[in-house]
Amino acid sequence: MGRLLLIARLVVRDLRHRPSEAVLLLLAITAAASTLTLGLVLHGVTNGPYQRTREATAGPDVVAMVGPGDNNQPGVRANLLPLEKARGITAHGGPYPVTFAALRGGGYLSVAMVEGRDGPPPAVDRPLLTAGSWVRPRAVVLERSFAAALGVGVGSHITLNGRSFLVSGIAVSAALPPYPGICVAGCWEGPGLPAGQPGLVWTTPRDAESMSTPTEKLGWLINLDLASPAAAASYAAAYDDANFKSWSAPYLVSWQDVGSQAGRTVSIEQQVLLVGSWLLGLLAVASVAVLAGGRMAGQVRRVGLLKAVGASPGLVAVVLLAEHLVLALAAAAIGLALGWLAAPLLTSPGAGLLGSAGPPSLTPSTVGLVAAVALTVAVVATVLPAIRGARMSTVQALAGDTRPPKRRPLVTRLSARLPVPVLIGTRLAARRPRRALLSAASVLVTVAGVVAVLTVHARFDSTFGAGGQLINPLDNRISQVMSVITVALVVLSVVNALLITWATVLDARRSSALTRALGATPGQVSAGLAVAQMLPALAGAIAGIPAGLLLYASVRHGDTMAYPPAWWLACVVLATPVVVGALTVVPSQLAARTGVSPVLQAGVG
């Protein structure tokens, strides 16, 4: 009990004694914990809106389509008819003619999947008008998320293949996923149409059929209900396995596939957030490691005193670990709260579904995982300095001796040929290779995030945006989430750069003072300290380029890979060390201006 009390007292005193370091630790772990929480609580939150939309529109259990065959003949309507009476089918709507057309509207050029509808409301799939009226000749209805992306409403005019149509209504449907995911059942737009994902437009059958051109053949779509809706996925899979040979044969898609595609934005956001949380977690490990190492170096005498009065090596390690574990638990709690509060900002299901996503829930497994990650970050980063402190001899610790620097003969020999600031910087960086590695890793993670965002933008530039083409709202939202994560990565990386510089400055106090005593100017020492940070930053930036492309490849949700222009990447590689150098200017100059005499007289280690 007395031992616990002592540990608690030491932890509290030390936290109160160094509030700014405690806040930085808290900030680093909280960033990772809140991002991880966000990623975890987003799981499945869009199921509700899709189900609501399906119920409100009598959504089909299965959608079947036939497209043009391999010889580019129009899709054969008759190929769908046997499905109406197939075993297990209880109701149907259609078949409806479907084709693709170039759409101009709201100032954008895009592609429309045109579906011809008329007659009385069918038993299956009755699109719900949210504004205006249903289709009539020369008047069309737009799927709501497509209309929102185009920025058009009831009363607007659009053109399809150059012919003008009035937008008479806006509707939602659960038969196909909202824009930009409607191709879940297959799209066959030809090369003459603009690039990009098609959006759904309902017209009269006659208008739809008239859109068909020699390059854009007609296809057909039928909506089906099953006796057992829950078995729709297996029904569709079994049918497709047995029958689908080419687009002229019916291709079936279940409501489960459509629902999954409808929630794709949020599920990709979740994937991006989870990857981002791991990256932030890595940065947090770097932050905590630097802080823990710095604190250990600053607490050498305290460790010596504790040991001198009888504390065991284990107690010394436990005090440092306990301090960081307390902070990690606090950070996990704050991160959970922040993630839960921020989740509604990311769970909008989009205009294509009805209602909003339910509130994200914090399950025990989410709480447990976030707390475990936060504690792991603290333990991984603290364990080495804690063991080192525990193993240090009492006499050595009382004398304030820190770890001897590493000797790097090759670096010493090569750096002799370099200008003085680079000589000083290279040798400083080589003194503490683990710190240089942490610095490089921190920059690598950040540059990887930046490159991933640049790759998203490169994809925009290569596939959208040119000539007023519509930008995919999914990419837009993913880009926004990635940008937010990248900002968090940059902020943490800046904190890391400052912490590492400060740790280097403290560690190199004696050698910097000595170098100045031997004739280096404060400017040369200051520049040397900056170079010591810039060298690992350059290495991290170079390694961050392939890491960023890999990162993007891991979350690109099946899209084709687009590479940012080489000059963008070159700018990132060159700008990163410059930015790091600029960040280190203040601590470096402060250090270089410290008097030489007091440091040498004190014999600071």
Next chain:
Amino acid sequence: MTTVLSARGLRKWYGKGDGLVRAVRDVDLEVAPGETVAIMGPSGCGKSTLLHLLGGLDRPDAGEIKLAGRRIDELGERALARLRRDAVGFVFQSFHLMDELTAVENVELPALLAGRSPRTARRRAIELLDRTGLGDRAGFLPSALSGGQRQRVAVARALANDPLVVLADEPTGNLDSTATLDVLRLFDDLHEAGQTLVIVTHDSRIAATADRLISMRDGEFTDETRLTGGTTGSLGKLAGLES
């Protein structure tokens, strides 16, 4: 008298109010070329502070310092750095060698900082290590050298750029008798070669080897004695280190 180093009305105070420490109080000093001056006094009397002021490591609150006839107390940091690099060599009580550099790498460092080519710097460093009797220890790390050897490396480093004056702060303070004798012999060699030396010490045996002994107490010079044994007598005997 021609002087290589002079100080007039030199003052350095620390703190204020009750905590005011008058480390150096209106000190005047003149050092002739080739002269060895020992400044002696108890711990905390201001000797090291004075040495740091003379070498441009610290700035005086008042007074002036001239090195080779040029005022240095008003120089900017860059100019002071150049001065320390080219005209002053320091030897410290605790050696202050870079732990991660070998003896020869430590000795060549001031020459590299002065922009000399690596080859020139290395040649000069080896020459100095030979001169200090450590030619066979050039590739050793400080941790593999004895205290006396470390201090001899530090002396070699101080000579790397052929300074006008070598300032030594308690150069034997951390050494045993044998190592002290080694360092004293080295200083004697330097003296013979015409090197100007200012040595701060609280060890009377070391002080007895100088041309001139200045006593210091509470930041002030209290006594000055011109000695004759520093350059002519048996240094070890004078220092009481050999019979």
